Each structure stands twice: as structure tokens, then as C-alpha cells.
Amino acid sequence: MHGRPRKAPKPEDEAASAAKAAKLRSLQSQFFSFHHSKIYTKEAVELSAKLLEINPESYTAWNYRKLAVEHHLSQPESNPDSVKSILDDELRVVESALRQNFKSYGAWHHRKWILSKGHSSIDHELRLLDKFQKADSRNFHAWNYRRFVAELMNRSEQDELKYTEDMIYRNFSNYSAWHNRSVLLSNLLEKNAEGFLSKEKVLPEEYEFIHQAIFTDPDDQSGWFYHLWLLDQTVKDDSPLLVSSWPAHGSDLFLLGDRCHNGSAFSPFTTLHSDSGSFPVLLYFNQSVEGVSSSTVTVESGFNKNEDLVWKPLSASNSQTAQVWVAHLKFPTSEFHSSVEVSVGHSKGIISSKGFQYSYPSTFSFKVCVQPVNRDSSQASAAENISWREEDFKVHGRQSQESIPIVSFDQLSIRNDHEPTASSWRAEAIAKEIECFRELLSLMDCKIGKLTLARLLMAYDVMALPCANKLVHSEEVLELYNDLMKLDPSHYQYYKDEHSLVLLQQVTSSRESLLKHCFQYKDSVSSSICNPICLRLNNLSLSQMGAFEKLLWVQMLDLSQNELQSIEGLEAMQLLSCLSLRNNKLRSFTALEPLRKLKSLRVLDISYNEIGDHSIDTTRYLCSSPLSHSVGSEWNKDETVISDVALINYWEAFFIFKELSLKQLDIVGNAIADEKFKSILVKVLPTLKWLDGELLD
Amino acid sequence: MGELAVEKHVEYILAVEKRKDSFESVVMDHLRLNGAYWGLTTLDLLGKLDTVNADEVISWIMKCQHESGGFAGNIGHDPHILYTVSAVQVLALFNKLDVLDIDKVATYITGLQNEDGSFSGDMWGEVDTRFSYIAICCLSILRRLDKINVEKAVNYIVSCKNLDGGFGCTPGGESHAGQIFCCVGALAITGSLHHVDKDLLGWWLCERQVKSGGLNGRPEKLPDVCYSWWVLSSLIMIDRVHWIDKGKLFKFILDCQDVENGGISDRPDDAVDVFHTYFGVAGLSLLEYPGLKAIDPAYALPVDVVNRIFFSADN
Structure with missing residues (x-):
């Protein structure tokens, strides 16, 4: 009961209500007998009108009237006059129903249905709407109906835009009118309609207009979202842009096996260990795009054929659009030097999700140096446990900065051949x-x-x-x-x-500020982690992670002691092999969905989070699973290593971990991590060597 | 802040079922199947579903089904997708989906998809994204989602997306929290949430919270308990629910209880009804009120019911 005060009914009210109820019930039962026997006499049709006058929500009565209209229109004796009179009757019934309940879906639809027959005056509709909309300027049924009528009578969008202006001047606090204005204006801009050829001319006028609303009452929300939309229109170039890549333009990439040489002289920022014989190339755009493939992106190298490369979107599995795309280049096992050139968008096909072509073709290049692998010595330290203790990290020292050819910061972000036209x-x-x-x-x-x-x-x-x-x-x-x-x-x-x-x-905006967060993990002589630069963004009170476009190079990341409950976007960090999320606010395993895309991840610390503490999972639908019919979430019962009972309780953990090849996992300090759960975990993760600091058999 | 008057609400729901002589109950007669869903889901969330006779309910529901496969809101009325979803949801609550001729129901729903991917509510052709959600939710529960063109259905929903990040009934329609739930829910069930601009929509949704702590459905409107469901469930599906003040919303919902006679109203001191009682309790469940069963934000059924459908051995 919307907006009706709560009070104990008086006996006389109850009696009146019961009498009205009895009357309505008897009308309804007569109506049903006509409807079910398909009787469409004048008397029967009039009775349905009475019913609708009392209860406009009785949808079956509207259906009955449509059947009656169709019945009468199909009679051999029907002529233009009788048709018009039948339809006019319907419009009258709708009008009186709407006076009773302005929000009746059934009544509005009935009116549309009658109008679509094409025999009624449309001009009358606009006058009627005008009256209704002045009485209730926020009624969304009326606005929807207005759009329907405007289209039916081919009324110009300019005229409708003028109408929103009139409505807004009557009262700035009319979100419905601002909304309709945003729809009309974006259509007109998109069509390059006369007077709407350039944003440059249109947007400043709109800013003037919206200022009047916001300055009149800054607490009134009606103009807020319109202003944000204008801002978005001002800032964004429609065409997508490449904002960064890995490897970065002009960088020297060193590829090693799973054990490095003592005293490596290579830059720790561009040295990569790969046991898969391939390395990723990453393209990071300023918005989601589709159509990245070996025909829209050309990679020229001495060791891979361009047409063999498969570009994959890093996004939810049912989507073929993403802001970040990856392809894996295979490299030879012997010592090898080569340069690689990547050309993006020289042929058409990369398109933003809003349908705009990528129109700034760009090229970047880097050098690759492959070092042979020393397999024997790598075996010894394979079972080493990575610790995240404070004493294991040293500030990335000044002297090493001089000895290590660190890639200059501005090379971390890509330079486009054509800067967006300085607008x-x-x-x-x-x-x-x-x-x-x-x-x-x-x-x-x-x-x-x-x-x-x-x-x-x-x-x-x-x-x-x-x-x-x-x-x-x-x-x-x-x-x-x-x-x-x-x-x-x-x-x-x-x-x-x-x-x-x-x-x-701010942290990633300059080389100096970023280097303050770069630490050396242990000393490279005793460690199997040969690229010991760890980006430590711990203890910054971060509640959300971002700036990924600047962090594509990171292989070891410490995000501990923050307030993260989500790691949305982390899938872009394809080189990550060690990640600490210790002491955050992660609420469920489904929140770890981005990790499923990180094929190099071996060490993960999610200890001391809130997994298992909450009954409501806020990432339940942001994770690929049978609940959301996501591609890649199919599972074969016969292959599942855990029982059905366990699956019903732990499906989230199962779906997240079955795709990871973790060697080390820390999970202590989460409500879910009891012994029973750990025993299941070990089955789902056969590659695991260390669990909560203990070496597994 | 008071506590949830569980016993009173259970009594209220059981009594509503029996009270058929007031004018209001006759006016609502055509949507009794929706009422059954609201009341029974509330009882289940309160852990009291066993206080009703399941066989009686199921046999009445089956009397609402038409030859077409669709369900009417009550015996004698016409079939419509709005009531078909309630029938399916109630049967799922009782773990009795097997009483249905599943292909027949699925055929009714698939027959309502239009060429542009949208769905009509019944044979008379009213199009609305509410019906897209219902079709997708129903077919997913019935494990028949492959019977429709999902891609087109998703594209139609996306065409109803607005510049404020929200969704309307049809393309160009104004954003409304109820409609946003439908569209976000349909996108969630089809694994298509990448079409949602989560930060933009999340800001719009979190600004629905007004000073009293309650949520409204559109800017500059009054708060109403029903939006505790529509707004909260949408915020949860896009993982932005932490952007509102949960404590204040808790208080608002509990303040809308009739602690003497049971039931929850739209705003404090208004008349209660079963619709708002359901949305109030479902909202509290989404806020993790102690002792309540958890509800699934997309399927609008208790989580254990949904998990039983999608993860149990016989599926």
C-alpha cells in the first residue's frame, strides 16, 4: 500500500470495504463468464469497462477488450465509421482508467495497442499528454508514451528537445526531462543533425544550461548526472586509444629459464623467467575494444609468424571485448637476439564497445635477448618458500639504479604515432x-x-x-x-x-615516486626468485586497486595491509608470479576471479581476509560459474576431484583454484580455512608445495 | 534500533492468505500468484516455510496454468509471463520443479521472444525489459536457456542502457531502480555484466540513499522499503554495495515494521502489505541480518535453493 497511513480500520470502514469487495467480486465473476464463453455483446463489453474503472490493473479485462475489438473489426458489416467509434470508445475507457491510476501498465499499453491500429487522431494524444505531464512531470509511463507518439507522428527530435527545455524551465528539478534531453541530444550529435554538427559548439551551451539548475539548488540531484555525462562527452575522444603496452616501447627484454645467473646484470624491470617457452605481449587501451587479431595487429619478429599469434581479451569469459589484450610469443631455447615491432590498427577492425573505430595507428618496438637455461641448478631451490617478511625486502638502492639500465619511465607508457589532435x-x-x-x-x-x-x-x-x-x-x-x-x-x-x-x-605518475615502492627481495644469490624487484603497495589504506596501465611489468606485488575487498582489473598484470593480499577485506573466493587469467601466478598469500565470514557474496555474479552460464564454467562431474557435497559448499574455491598452478598458498586467518577445507584444497591444487608455511608431502 | 519481529511477520503472512473479504484483497486478486511468491519466500527467509501446506499451494498453482504453458495470476485469469515466473520460483522453493512439464513452460516463454531480442509479456505484445529478466531467470531455473537467442536478448537489454548507467523499460526509457534490477539481473544470469558500467551505475544507485537511510527508486523521489531490494540487489551484483550506509538502511527497514500486528510498510507508519514485507525481509537478508537465510541477488530466491538447482548431483 503505497503512501497510505497505517491505522486500525474503523468498523464502518470495514463494512464499506466489504460491500465494495462484494460488488467488485460479482462484477468480476460476470466478467469471467463472458470472457470464458467468448461473448462480446454490447452489454458484456460495457461490463468490462465498469470493472476496469474500479480496478484498472485487472489485466485480463484489458485482454478481453482487445479480443472484443478484434471480433468487431472482423465483422463483415464493419465500416470506417464503426471502426472509429469502436476505437474511440477504447480510448475513452483508457482515459478514465488513467485518471483512476496514472501508473497502470495495462491501461497505457491498451492505448498504444489502439493507436497502432492507425485510425485515431495523434494530435489529440499530444494534447492529452501535455495535460498529464503537467500534472505529474516525473511519470515515466507518460514519458515513454510520449516517445512512442513522437515517433508515430514523425515529430522532430529538435521539437522534442525544445519540449524538454520548456519542462526544465518550468522546474529545474525534473530528472525525467534531463534524462530525455540526454537521449535526444546524443541522437542528434550522433546523426550530425543540422545545428548539432560539433560537440565543440553544443556542449558549452549545455554547460550554461545545467549550471542554472545546479546553482539554483546544488543538493537537488536532477542535474548531477547530466553534468557528469557532459563531462564525459568533453573528456573522451570517441575513438579508442592505446595507452600502454608490455614490453614497453624501446625496452630490452631479457628472457631466462627458471633460474637466473648469479649477479645478473640485466634490468630487473625487464627480465622475465619463463618455463613455458613463451612470453606475453600486452596491449592496454583506454576503453574496451573488440577485433584485436593478427590482422589488425602485426607483430614482426625473427621467431614467430604473425599469423600464428592468437590475441585474447582479458575480460569476463562471455565477452569478446576487453580493455587489455594478450598474445603469447614463443621464443627459442638457445641463445638468441632479435628485435620485435608491433603495429596496432594500421588496418581497420579494432572497434570500441560503443562502435567507434580505432583511428590512431601506432607502432612500438623492443629487443629480445634469450639466455640459455641452467636446468640442473634450478632443481635444488624449487621448493623454496617465499616469505613476505619485512626483513626480506631492501629498498631498491641508488647505486643499483646506476648499474642497472633501468628503463626510463616514460617508456613504460606508450607513445602514439599520432597524439590525439590537440583539441x-x-x-x-x-x-x-x-x-x-x-x-x-x-x-x-x-x-x-x-x-x-x-x-x-x-x-x-x-x-x-x-x-x-x-x-x-x-x-x-x-x-x-x-x-x-x-x-x-x-x-x-x-x-x-x-x-x-x-x-x-599519484604513486605511478613519476619514476621517482614509483621507485620509492620498488624493493629488492632477499639477495639474488640465495634466492630462486631471480627477478627480485617487488612492488610494495602495502599499508597504503587502499580500498581499490588501479593504475594497472602503469604496472604491466610487475612480477612480484605486495598489496598486504590494505582494505581491498576486490582486485578487479588485476587480470591485466599478466607477468605476476608472486602476490600478497594478506590482511585485506576480501570476502569470498569469487573475488579472486581475476587471478584465473594469471597463468604465471605461483605464489599467493590471501591469509587474514574475511573469506567465509559473509552470507552474501558480492562477487557471486562477477565470477564465471554455472550460475551465470559463463563460457569455461562447464564442469564434468566425473572429473571433479571432490564430492558433490563438498562442491555445493565450496564451488567458488573449486572454480577459482582449478585453473591455477600455485606452488605456495597462504590462507590462514580466514573463517573458511579449516582442516576439512584444506584437505579439499590440496586435491584441487595438485601443484601445491607449500600450504600456510608447511611443506606438503 | 528495534529487532526484526519474526513471529509477528510470520503470523501476518499466514493471515493475509486467509483474508479475502476486503476490497484490497479483491483488487489484488489477479496477482495472487505474485503474492504467493512474496509471502512464501519471506517465510523461507525467516526459516518458516514448513508452516504452510506445500501440497495445497502446489495444487492451486497448477490450476493457474493454461494450455499454452503459461500461468495466470489466479484461477480464471489469462496467462502472463509475470505470473509464470512466480509459479516457477515457488515450485523451486518447495523443490518441486518436477511437477512441471518443463518443456511446455519453456515453449511458452521462448514463444514470447521478439525478432529484436526483446520479450513480450503475453500474446498482446507489451514489451518491457522486466519481461526479458523474467524470461531469462525462468529459463535458467528450468535449465532451458539454450532455447532462446541469448545474444539478441542481451543486445536488446544493452540498447535500454542510459547515459547515467541505468536501464529503462524500452530504449530511451528513464532509469528506474526496479528496471535496473531486471536488466542487471538478466545480464548477471547470462554472464554479461561486462556491459554494465559498474562505477557509473554504482554511483547512481548509491545516491538513491536519502537522509533517513531509506532508498528511493529515482532521483528526487521518496524512499520506499521495496527499493531495499531493487537497489541493494543491483549494487551487490556489481560489487558496489559498500558505497551505501548499511547501518542507516537497517534502521529504516526496521522502522517500517508494524511491530504490533506484523508486516512491513513502504515508509514508517504507513499501512503494511505482503509486497513490502517481502522486500523488507529480503533487504535485511542482503544486509546480512543475523538469523535470516541469505537470498540470491539475481534469482531472487534463497541461496540454498539456487545452489541446489545449479550445483547438486542430479543436475
């Missing part, structure tokens, strides 16, 4: 908005002002990045998010997540 209007528009929102904040302290300013400043920095290569506003943005956490504590965690992303952008 000064975009930067100008953002700068103007920044000024405008600073002014708003000088007038009053409001959350949308702060949030929008934070978004604008980040957008401005990212836009200016190719030249400035520095985030000039990040401190201010972090401060704004800190303020927002206090100002609007209900959405604390939203601001916290945004804060984490900005922090990660």
Missing part, C-alpha cells in the same frame, strides 16, 4: 568548468561541488598529461575526497575508493 576546446571547456565550480564552492560548501571539482581536476591533469607528465592537482583532489568523507559519511566508501585510485595515479 584545445576540450581543455578550455574543462578549465572553465573548474573555475565555475570553484565559484560555487566559494558561495557554499556542497558535496556535488566538491565531487565535481575533484573529477574535473583529475580530468584536466590526465588531459594535459602527455606534455606535463605530472599530476599537478592530485594533492588537492586527495584533500577534496578527504573532505567528502567527512561531509557525506553515508557514501564514505565511495569517496574512499576514488581516493585510492587517485593515490595510485
Whole structure:
């Protein structure tokens, strides 16, 4: 009962209600007898109208009236006049039902159904709608019906855009009108309709318009989302862009076996150990794309045929689109040097999920140096346990910086052959908005002002990045998010997540700041981990992980002592072999879905999280499983190593771990990790050598 | 903050079933099968499903089925996909899907898919993304999802996505939390959540929480207990539920209880009904209220029921 006060019914009310109920029940039973005997006489049809007047939601009565209309229209004596009179009757019944219940799905659909017969006046519909929409300007049935009528009468989108303007000027607080405006405007822009040829001209006018709404009442949400959409339209080039790659442009890649030579002189940032005889090439775009293949990307190397390469999207398994794509290049086992050139998008076919072509062809190249493998010495240390203790890490020292040819930072991000055309209007528009929102904040302290300013400043920095290569506003943005956490504590965690992303952008924005987080794991002489650079982003109070485009090179990552409950996006870090997520807020195994794509992962620490503590799994549907009919989630009962009972209880663990080849796993400190569970785990993970610090048989 | 008046709510639900003489109950007569789903799922979440006679319910449900395979909202009414889903869900609750001629029900649903991938609610052709969700949810429970063109169905839903990240009834329709649940749910069940812009939609959804702690369904609207389900389940499916204040929502839902006579209303001190009682209890389940069974955010059935369907030995 929407909006009806709770009170004990008075006896006389109850009696009245019972009398009304009896009347309705008798109407309904008469109606059923007509309906079930297919009787469509005048009397019978009128009775259904009475029923609908009292109860417009009685859908069967609407169905009956449609049957009656069809029956009468098919009679041999029907003529244009009788048809019109029948249909007009229907429109009258709908109108009175709508007066009774403006939200009746059945009534609105009946009206559409009658109109679609093509015999009724459409002009009348617009007048009627105008009346209805002035009475309730947010009714979404009426707005839907308006779109239907406008299309039926070929009313121009410009005229409808004008209508939204009129409605908004009547009252700025009309989200429905702003929504309809965004639909119409994006259609007009897409079609390059007259007067809507360029965003450059249209968007500034829209900013002016929306400012009136936001300045009138900053707490009213009606304009918030429209403004965010405008910002997105201003910042984003429609065409997708390649933002980074691994290996990076101009880098020297050293490929080794599973044991390195003592005192390796190679850069730890570009040395890779591969026991599979192949290494990944990664393409990181600024948005999801499809169509990456050996015909849209050409890889020229001395050791692989381009057409043999298979490009795979790193995303949910039912999707053929992804922001990150990977192909694996096989390399020879003997000592070998070669250079590799990768050309992206010189022939058409890479398309954004919104349908825009990749239009900035780019090329990058790197050198590959293969070192022969020393198999014998590798056996000895195969069972070594990786520890994440503080004393095992040393700051990546200054002197090693000089001796190690570390790849210069700007090579970590790719340079496009064609920088996106310096669109000064975009930067100008953002700068103007920044000024405008600073002014708003000088007038009053409001959350949308702060949030929008934070978004604008980040957008401005990212836009200016190719030249400035520095985030000039990040401190201010972090401060704004800190303020927002206090100002609007209900959405604390939203601001916290945004804060984490900005922090990660800041950490990865320069070589100096990134090097502060690069540590050496033990000393390379005693360790089997031959590439001992560990990126340590531990203890930063991160609630979300990001900046992956700058971190594709990382092989050892320490994210312990944070507040992560998700590792969304981590699938991009294809080189990861050791990962610590100790002491975070991971709530379930399904949250580890990105790890399924990390084929090099051998060491994983998920100890001291919250797995098993929660009844509701927030990543249940972000993980491939039979629940979501995901490709790759099929499982053969005969092959499952665990019993059905165990599967019902532990299916998440089964689906995540069956695809990993872990050697070492730490899981202690999670509610789920009892002895029974561990015994199942050992069966699902036959490659496991160490479990919670204990060597398995 | 009060506690959930479990016993009172159970009594209220059992009593609603028997009260057929008020005007309201006759007005709602045509959607009694939906009512059965709301009431029985609530009882199951409260751990009290065994207080009803399953055989009686099932035999009544089967009387609502038409030759076409679809179910009507009550005996005598016409079949519609809205009630077919409730029939399937209630039978799943009782672990009695085997009383159905599954292919017949599946044929009814697949027959409602249109050329553009959308679904009609019945033979009269009303199109709405609610019906896309229902078709996909039902067919998945019946293990017959392969009978429709899933790709087209997904593309149609994506064509209803708005610039605020939400979804509407048809292309161009305004975002609405109920509609968002349907579209996100359908995308979840078909493994297509990559079509959702999680951060954008997550922000829109978390801003549905108003000062009182309750959730509304669209910007600048009043809060209502039913959105505790529509908004929360959507936020959970895209893993953004931590963006709202759970404690305040807890309090709002519990404040909407009629602690004397049982039942939950849309807002504090309004009249209760079984619809809001279900959404209130389901919302509390999503908030991990102690002692309640967990509910699945996509199939809108208890997690143990869903797991039984998808992971048990006989499937």
C-alpha cells in the first residue's frame, strides 16, 4: 500500500470495504463468464469497462477488450465509421482508467495497442499528454508514451528537445526531462543533425544550461548526472586509444629459464623467467575494444609468424571485448637476439564497445635477448618458500639504479604515432568548468561541488598529461575526497575508493615516486626468485586497486595491509608470479576471479581476509560459474576431484583454484580455512608445495 | 534500533492468505500468484516455510496454468509471463520443479521472444525489459536457456542502457531502480555484466540513499522499503554495495515494521502489505541480518535453493 497511513480500520470502514469487495467480486465473476464463453455483446463489453474503472490493473479485462475489438473489426458489416467509434470508445475507457491510476501498465499499453491500429487522431494524444505531464512531470509511463507518439507522428527530435527545455524551465528539478534531453541530444550529435554538427559548439551551451539548475539548488540531484555525462562527452575522444603496452616501447627484454645467473646484470624491470617457452605481449587501451587479431595487429619478429599469434581479451569469459589484450610469443631455447615491432590498427577492425573505430595507428618496438637455461641448478631451490617478511625486502638502492639500465619511465607508457589532435576546446571547456565550480564552492560548501571539482581536476591533469607528465592537482583532489568523507559519511566508501585510485595515479605518475615502492627481495644469490624487484603497495589504506596501465611489468606485488575487498582489473598484470593480499577485506573466493587469467601466478598469500565470514557474496555474479552460464564454467562431474557435497559448499574455491598452478598458498586467518577445507584444497591444487608455511608431502 | 519481529511477520503472512473479504484483497486478486511468491519466500527467509501446506499451494498453482504453458495470476485469469515466473520460483522453493512439464513452460516463454531480442509479456505484445529478466531467470531455473537467442536478448537489454548507467523499460526509457534490477539481473544470469558500467551505475544507485537511510527508486523521489531490494540487489551484483550506509538502511527497514500486528510498510507508519514485507525481509537478508537465510541477488530466491538447482548431483 503505497503512501497510505497505517491505522486500525474503523468498523464502518470495514463494512464499506466489504460491500465494495462484494460488488467488485460479482462484477468480476460476470466478467469471467463472458470472457470464458467468448461473448462480446454490447452489454458484456460495457461490463468490462465498469470493472476496469474500479480496478484498472485487472489485466485480463484489458485482454478481453482487445479480443472484443478484434471480433468487431472482423465483422463483415464493419465500416470506417464503426471502426472509429469502436476505437474511440477504447480510448475513452483508457482515459478514465488513467485518471483512476496514472501508473497502470495495462491501461497505457491498451492505448498504444489502439493507436497502432492507425485510425485515431495523434494530435489529440499530444494534447492529452501535455495535460498529464503537467500534472505529474516525473511519470515515466507518460514519458515513454510520449516517445512512442513522437515517433508515430514523425515529430522532430529538435521539437522534442525544445519540449524538454520548456519542462526544465518550468522546474529545474525534473530528472525525467534531463534524462530525455540526454537521449535526444546524443541522437542528434550522433546523426550530425543540422545545428548539432560539433560537440565543440553544443556542449558549452549545455554547460550554461545545467549550471542554472545546479546553482539554483546544488543538493537537488536532477542535474548531477547530466553534468557528469557532459563531462564525459568533453573528456573522451570517441575513438579508442592505446595507452600502454608490455614490453614497453624501446625496452630490452631479457628472457631466462627458471633460474637466473648469479649477479645478473640485466634490468630487473625487464627480465622475465619463463618455463613455458613463451612470453606475453600486452596491449592496454583506454576503453574496451573488440577485433584485436593478427590482422589488425602485426607483430614482426625473427621467431614467430604473425599469423600464428592468437590475441585474447582479458575480460569476463562471455565477452569478446576487453580493455587489455594478450598474445603469447614463443621464443627459442638457445641463445638468441632479435628485435620485435608491433603495429596496432594500421588496418581497420579494432572497434570500441560503443562502435567507434580505432583511428590512431601506432607502432612500438623492443629487443629480445634469450639466455640459455641452467636446468640442473634450478632443481635444488624449487621448493623454496617465499616469505613476505619485512626483513626480506631492501629498498631498491641508488647505486643499483646506476648499474642497472633501468628503463626510463616514460617508456613504460606508450607513445602514439599520432597524439590525439590537440583539441584545445576540450581543455578550455574543462578549465572553465573548474573555475565555475570553484565559484560555487566559494558561495557554499556542497558535496556535488566538491565531487565535481575533484573529477574535473583529475580530468584536466590526465588531459594535459602527455606534455606535463605530472599530476599537478592530485594533492588537492586527495584533500577534496578527504573532505567528502567527512561531509557525506553515508557514501564514505565511495569517496574512499576514488581516493585510492587517485593515490595510485599519484604513486605511478613519476619514476621517482614509483621507485620509492620498488624493493629488492632477499639477495639474488640465495634466492630462486631471480627477478627480485617487488612492488610494495602495502599499508597504503587502499580500498581499490588501479593504475594497472602503469604496472604491466610487475612480477612480484605486495598489496598486504590494505582494505581491498576486490582486485578487479588485476587480470591485466599478466607477468605476476608472486602476490600478497594478506590482511585485506576480501570476502569470498569469487573475488579472486581475476587471478584465473594469471597463468604465471605461483605464489599467493590471501591469509587474514574475511573469506567465509559473509552470507552474501558480492562477487557471486562477477565470477564465471554455472550460475551465470559463463563460457569455461562447464564442469564434468566425473572429473571433479571432490564430492558433490563438498562442491555445493565450496564451488567458488573449486572454480577459482582449478585453473591455477600455485606452488605456495597462504590462507590462514580466514573463517573458511579449516582442516576439512584444506584437505579439499590440496586435491584441487595438485601443484601445491607449500600450504600456510608447511611443506606438503 | 528495534529487532526484526519474526513471529509477528510470520503470523501476518499466514493471515493475509486467509483474508479475502476486503476490497484490497479483491483488487489484488489477479496477482495472487505474485503474492504467493512474496509471502512464501519471506517465510523461507525467516526459516518458516514448513508452516504452510506445500501440497495445497502446489495444487492451486497448477490450476493457474493454461494450455499454452503459461500461468495466470489466479484461477480464471489469462496467462502472463509475470505470473509464470512466480509459479516457477515457488515450485523451486518447495523443490518441486518436477511437477512441471518443463518443456511446455519453456515453449511458452521462448514463444514470447521478439525478432529484436526483446520479450513480450503475453500474446498482446507489451514489451518491457522486466519481461526479458523474467524470461531469462525462468529459463535458467528450468535449465532451458539454450532455447532462446541469448545474444539478441542481451543486445536488446544493452540498447535500454542510459547515459547515467541505468536501464529503462524500452530504449530511451528513464532509469528506474526496479528496471535496473531486471536488466542487471538478466545480464548477471547470462554472464554479461561486462556491459554494465559498474562505477557509473554504482554511483547512481548509491545516491538513491536519502537522509533517513531509506532508498528511493529515482532521483528526487521518496524512499520506499521495496527499493531495499531493487537497489541493494543491483549494487551487490556489481560489487558496489559498500558505497551505501548499511547501518542507516537497517534502521529504516526496521522502522517500517508494524511491530504490533506484523508486516512491513513502504515508509514508517504507513499501512503494511505482503509486497513490502517481502522486500523488507529480503533487504535485511542482503544486509546480512543475523538469523535470516541469505537470498540470491539475481534469482531472487534463497541461496540454498539456487545452489541446489545449479550445483547438486542430479543436475
